[in-house]
Amino acid sequence: MYEYLYGERYNTLFISLLLFRFFPIFVIIMGIASPATCGAVTSAAIAFVYRASSLPMTCLHAMLWGTGQTVATICISFTRVLATL
Numbered sequence: 001m002y003e004y005l006y007g008e009r010y011n012t013l014f015i016s017l018l019l020f021r022f023f024p025i026f027v028i029i030m031g032i033a034s035p036a037t038c039g040a041v042t043s044a045a046i047a048f049v050y051r052a053s054s055l056p057m058t059c060l061h062a063m064l065w066g067t068g069q070t071v072a073t074i075c076i077s078f079t080r081v082l083a084t085l
Contacts, residue, residue, distance in 0.1 A: 035073050042069055 046065055050057045 035077075039069055039073065 043065075047057075
């Protein structure tokens with residue numbers, strides 16, 4: 001009885017491995033690409049606003065915007081992990 005159950009589990013896992021062997025690579029790529037593109041888009045939007053309004057951006061402002069983006073990304077990532085549990 002147990003041999004049949006374990007054999008079916010093995011076959012299912014083996015077939016899944018053959019079909020989805022590149023899935024972990026896609027997860028890693030999306031884990032890097034998503035925050036990078038979101039960060040680039042939001043940084044470009046902030047830079048556009050400062051440029052269009054002719055406001056000077058000091059180093060302190062840039063540091064605060066970057067810190068805020070990092071904190072926002074960490075919070076969003078944390079809530080996504082909690083949603084999968």
